[in-house]
Amino acid sequence: MTExxxxxxxxxxxxxxxxxxYCLPVCPTYIAFKKEKHSPRxxxxxxxxxxxxxxxxxxxxxGIDLCLGCRACETVCPTNVRYGDILMSAVEVLKxxxxxxxxxxxxxxxxxxxxxxxxxxLGLINRGIYAxxxxxxxxxxxxxxxxxxxxxxxQMNRAMPDIILSRRITRNVNPFRRKRxxxxxxxxxxxxxxxxxxxxxxxxxxxxxxxQVTNIPxxxxxxxxxxxxxxxEETLKLAMENIEAYEKYDFDYIVNTIGGCGATLKEYDKLxxxxxxxxxxxxxxxxxxxxxxxxxxxxxxxxxxxxxxNAVYQPSCHLENVxxxxxxxxxxxxxxxxxxxxxMNEKSLCCGSAGIYNILHFDxxxxxxxxxxxxxxxxxxxxxxxxxxGCHIQMKLGVEREGLAxxxxxxxxxxIAAEACGVRGN
Amino acid sequence: MEHVVLKEFENIMGKRLLTEIDDRMSxxxxxxxxxxxxxxxAQVMSTEEVQRIMEIADWHEIPVCARGxxxxxxxxxxxxxxxxxxxxxxxxTKLEIYPxxxxxxxxxxxxxxxxxxxxxxxxxxxxxxxxxxxxxxIGGNLxxxxxxxxxxKYGVTKDFVIGLEIVTADGKxxxxxxxxxxxxxxxxxxxxxxxxEGTLAVITEATLRLIPKPSDTRTAMIIFxxxxxxxxSISKILTSGVRPSKMEILDHNAINKVEDxxxxxxxxxxxxxxLVEVDGDxxxxxKELGIVRKALSEIGVxxxxxxxNKEEEARLWQVRKLVSPAVVSSGYTKISEDATVPLSRIPxxxxxxxxxxxxxxxxxxxxxxxxxxNLHPTINTDMRDPEEVDRVERAxxxxxxxxxELGGTLSGEHGIGTMKKAFLATEMGEEGVAFQQAIKxxxxxxxxxxxxxxxxxxxxxxxVLRND
Ligand SMILES: Cc1cc2nc3c(=O)[nH]c(=O)nc-3n(C[C@H](O)[C@H](O)[C@H](O)COP(=O)(O)OP(=O)(O)OC[C@H]3O[C@@H](n4cnc5c(N)ncnc54)[C@H](O)[C@@H]3O)c2cc1C
Ligand code: SF4
Ligand code: SF4
Numbered sequence: 058m059t060e061x062x063x064x065x066x067x068x069x070x071x072x073x074x075x076x077x078x079y080c081l082p083v084c085p086t087y088i089a090f091k092k093e094k095h096s097p098r099x100x101x102x103x104x105x106x107x108x109x110x111x112x113x114x115x116x117x118x119x120g121i122d123l124c125l126g127c128r129a130c131e132t133v134c135p136t137n138v139r140y141g142d143i144l145m146s147a148v149e150v151l152k153x154x155x156x157x158x159x160x161x162x163x164x165x166x167x168x169x170x171x172x173x174x175x176x177x178x179l180g181l182i183n184r185g186i187y188a189x190x191x192x193x194x195x196x197x198x199x200x201x202x203x204x205x206x207x208x209x210x211x212q213m214n215r216a217m218p219d220i221i222l223s224r225r226i227t228r229n230v231n232p233f234r235r236k237r238x239x240x241x242x243x244x245x246x247x248x249x250x251x252x253x254x255x256x257x258x259x260x261x262x263x264x265x266x267x268x269q270v271t272n273i274p275x276x277x278x279x280x281x282x283x284x285x286x287x288x289x290e291e292t293l294k295l296a297m298e299n300i301e302a303y304e305k306y307d308f309d310y311i312v313n314t315i316g317g318c319g320a321t322l323k324e325y326d327k328l329x330x331x332x333x334x335x336x337x338x339x340x341x342x343x344x345x346x347x348x349x350x351x352x353x354x355x356x357x358x359x360x361x362x363x364x365x366x367n368a369v370y371q372p373s374c375h376l377e378n379v380x381x382x383x384x385x386x387x388x389x390x391x392x393x394x395x396x397x398x399x400x401m402n403e404k405s406l407c408c409g410s411a412g413i414y415n416i417l418h419f420d421x422x423x424x425x426x427x428x429x430x431x432x433x434x435x436x437x438x439x440x441x442x443x444x445x446x447g448c449h450i451q452m453k454l455g456v457e458r459e460g461l462a463x464x465x466x467x468x469x470x471x472x473i474a475a476e477a478c479g480v481r482g483n
Numbered sequence: 484m485e486h487v488v489l490k491e492f493e494n495i496m497g498k499r500l501l502t503e504i505d506d507r508m509s510x511x512x513x514x515x516x517x518x519x520x521x522x523x524x525a526q527v528m529s530t531e532e533v534q535r536i537m538e539i540a541d542w543h544e545i546p547v548c549a550r551g552x553x554x555x556x557x558x559x560x561x562x563x564x565x566x567x568x569x570x571x572x573x574x575x576t577k578l579e580i581y582p583x584x585x586x587x588x589x590x591x592x593x594x595x596x597x598x599x600x601x602x603x604x605x606x607x608x609x610x611x612x613x614x615x616x617x618x619x620x621i622g623g624n625l626x627x628x629x630x631x632x633x634x635x636k637y638g639v640t641k642d643f644v645i646g647l648e649i650v651t652a653d654g655k656x657x658x659x660x661x662x663x664x665x666x667x668x669x670x671x672x673x674x675x676x677x678x679x680e681g682t683l684a685v686i687t688e689a690t691l692r693l694i695p696k697p698s699d700t701r702t703a704m705i706i707f708x709x710x711x712x713x714x715x716s717i718s719k720i721l722t723s724g725v726r727p728s729k730m731e732i733l734d735h736n737a738i739n740k741v742e743d744x745x746x747x748x749x750x751x752x753x754x755x756x757x758l759v760e761v762d763g764d765x766x767x768x769x770k771e772l773g774i775v776r777k778a779l780s781e782i783g784v785x786x787x788x789x790x791x792n793k794e795e796e797a798r799l800w801q802v803r804k805l806v807s808p809a810v811v812s813s814g815y816t817k818i819s820e821d822a823t824v825p826l827s828r829i830p831x832x833x834x835x836x837x838x839x840x841x842x843x844x845x846x847x848x849x850x851x852x853x854x855x856x857n858l859h860p861t862i863n864t865d866m867r868d869p870e871e872v873d874r875v876e877r878a879x880x881x882x883x884x885x886x887x888e889l890g891g892t893l894s895g896e897h898g899i900g901t902m903k904k905a906f907l908a909t910e911m912g913e914e915g916v917a918f919q920q921a922i923k924x925x926x927x928x929x930x931x932x933x934x935x936x937x938x939x940x941x942x943x944x945x946x947v948l949r950n951d
Contacts, residue, residue, distance in 0.1 A: 072815070072816065072866065072867070073811070075514065075811060075816065075817050076512055076513065076514050076553070077514055077554060077615070077618075078514070078552050078553065078554050078615070078618040078619075079617070079618060081552070081618055082594075082617060082618060091526070091573050092501070092506060092509070092526075093506070093509035093510055093553075093570075094505045094506055094508075094509040096509075099509040102508065102509065102512060102518075103505060103508065103509070106508055106518070111508075111518070112504055112505065112508060116504050116505050116508075117505065119505060120505055120509075135807055135808035135811075136808055136811040136817075137808075
């Protein structure tokens, strides 16, 4: 048993932590819950102790469960502790250890295993949300199963974005006819269903700027949500399917509009043993993954529409801390005419959305959102720009909870760029 | 701990008394070594809470360990005998500045970095600047008498505290010092408590002294080809009439580690480099650097590079900042020492450490605060290899002993804690230890305040890096 726990948990990586505490001031859960066990330093220590069997697996559960996985701790760590790996190993072990409680299980099986992978079902969900949007029937949202049935979710329902029907985008383009830049477009699943419009705009912006965009068949969900909740066999399978699907083409980049998915794609190589063929293939794949903001930052935009707003930007944690994309979105934002960009206090602090954290740990998530909204209010913006669907919904929720829905708009960075260059959705 | 005692603590603290095993474990380590398990943790937020806890602890003879951000590198906050941990890190509620009096009043959990920021916002400065400023608490700084690069010109924590509120071992609240810089009424209790590592009293408030903020800084890098000259340069600069605000040294190994890590274009062949910062009026700074240059050329040192703008200056200091991360390679643990020697003996110390490095076949780099002789020989080791750890323990012992032999000290700023207590008598002599113990017994007769620190156990002679 000892051996296997030391192996299953990333015990090796815990030794990189020198317990200096540099990560404490950037950890949202430490700031919100005020206890060492909710800090990166505390969590790493708990995993180490569990591996050494000085505490039980159950004893590390609370600390690990309440981690957002935002990985802000990695960005500041002077010794480059691989916190993401430590966390994932702990989530896996915990999942094996415990029977999932009923609510969680329901949320996971209905929405993930089934819906996320199945484009047809996703389409249905999407249309369901569309029906909800147009008719105002609350039932339709509950159909998704993602939002659960709890009363608390009402607020979340209100934060749902304006959805348009997801239609096939560019599938008919011949990928072998090359233009200036050629990119494969990673649709994603949540994004596809919830943010079809953003995806469509992204594609149009790229096409307008002479980039050849291909939406290839055979791609599937990135596996992020499965990964975060400890279902790594499933993730591995999805990764292999995606790598295979993209290998058939010779793209310059593989582009996505979702910080979280992009991060998972970017780390596909970590799923395979170095030295193996699959690791090589994964490396090739990850080398091409780019966020839409990075592509947009390469474009010589011809922005001709003013957006007269005072805006703040809420980065996606995974875009920053895993993909290490910090400046590209700001490069785009700064180019928008009329837009007054304001740097928000503690901008990089997670908003508390974190995959399905806000569903599994609603109260804690709201505590973290409240911290974020304090900072938003200090800047007094009338626009919040986001770069990830999860954050987008969460920020809408935040605005809603503060009663500021009439004063503050929430928009994805792609929507902003589209507006500025006169690209429309439909 | 008996259930009734826990209940009594809980009556005071409510939900801020932590008793679950994951919480207890999480307050059982620091930036040094070892994992201990306190019986409970109290996240105190007021003097009254501390005072009531001390009364109960005194009555039941329960060990009490104060803890700030637990960045101590010497084992200071470790609950080695169990008991209750007083977590001060959340008590950051009081941060008041009185610019006209040049003072600040702070609660013990305020982060040093926040003190810096508030002072600067008023064009003032709180000089003590441990590298851990963004995390460590003022309470921890006071208890360890923390220093930092600016020590060479401005001094350390003890030079900037003029008054304290403390709670004694038997739960009495009293104030030491006051709001004035000059104060000779009675013994200087403030200085007695500062640096006492939580073993004489618990600090619940501090009054700090501020100075006007220097308007500008300039930085130069001096490159050396032999250690003897590097050592001589330190004294030469300090006696030239210019008082640098920072003066940091990196040895050959440190330079190369940083270069491997970050590729900043440092001179890899150099035996050492020294970074010198001067602060004050911009016109004066240019003159001061001229004086430094001239003094150095008198002893044949010509390789002096002055940063021409702020970016270059920032890049030079980046070098110093990167030493710590650069020396930690994956899977290894960093052991940083802080033996301090008289300025003229710095080259001897460097040479000795190089010898020790070879003798024990270890990965040691040396860097530190050249201006006050405070060196940080840092060893990178695999804590899972008992044989190697054994060699490290012997090497560190040799470093300690040599520092003392040179007329230096075991610790310049990190404190004694659990790590260096075996060597206390070597430096202070038996009488010195006995005198300190007499003070400890008088103020804490039941030995409940942070027991197991500073003073060696009977027969304890060796450095031990492991407790488990
Ligand atoms: C990366 C890094 C860099 C560092 N750089 C420096 C440096 O440049 N200079 C330097 O001097 N040190 C340095 N240190 C060491 C450490 O940061 C200092 O010793 C600091 O003062 C500890 O503060 P803390 O809040 O973390 O206290 P802790 O580590 O929690 O406690 C330190 C000691 O203070 C006592 N204590 C804490 N609060 C109170 C209180 N309210 N009343 C009574 N006793 C109390 C504890 O019992 C313990 O003995 C560094 C450490 C790290 C990890
Ligand atoms: S910053 Fe890195 S090394 Fe320091 S405590 Fe956090 S995880 Fe550990
Ligand atoms: S991933 Fe985010 S929430 Fe989790 S420990 Fe790191 S900083 Fe904290």
